Amino acid sequence: MTSSHTSNLDPAITARLKRTADGLVPAIAQQYDTGEVLMLGWMDDEALHRTLTTGRGTYWSRSRQEYWVKGDTSGHVQHVKSVALDCDADTLLIKVDQVGAACHTGDRTCFDADVLLTQD
């Protein structure tokens, strides 16, 4: 569970966010200039606060149960260009400048390797 974490997020945003049962919001990371969808991560209020205030894509790792600054280990950092909330206030779109590969496999995006369908 993540929602027990204290957050410094702007109360005006905190009041509007709609979270999953475990206190998270899905965050789509998109390369700001090419439009590539890079990955989907999860943010709790504090991860969103850190993303907004540090300019570095910061997520909550569901598997490791800890905050995760994208690129801290790999060097493949995300410089944040914009953050938008959707019409239902339950999804975030983070436009970033992604250094190197967004995917831990080394692929540019997490959606490159497993295409289920293509059609003209």
Next chain:
Amino acid sequence: MTSSHTSNLDPAITARLKRTADGLVPAIAQQYDTGEVLMLGWMDDEALHRTLTTGRGTYWSRSRQEYWVKGDTSGHVQHVKSVALDCDADTLLIKVDQVGAACHTGDRTCFDADVLLTQD
């Protein structure tokens, strides 16, 4: 809960999908040519099966607890161009040709109206 629905999804995909506790996978809908991120919906196995086989973006509505073919009410249909699963098999990227507005508010995308941050 949705995971109790019978699904006709290809068993090879069923075996790989990783779902939330309520049996769903987030699905990012992206305009195939411009790269705009249009919306995020949720799919259970059967919604993914219908999306793959009908060529129309089909989701599970968490609020209405029913399947939802995008555009059936509004006319703003999504013609599916490709479907990809991410590296963790827990997120879908659906590239579509979106007719008209993707957002129920009339905006082109669900992320147009509520920008929390922009920076150069």
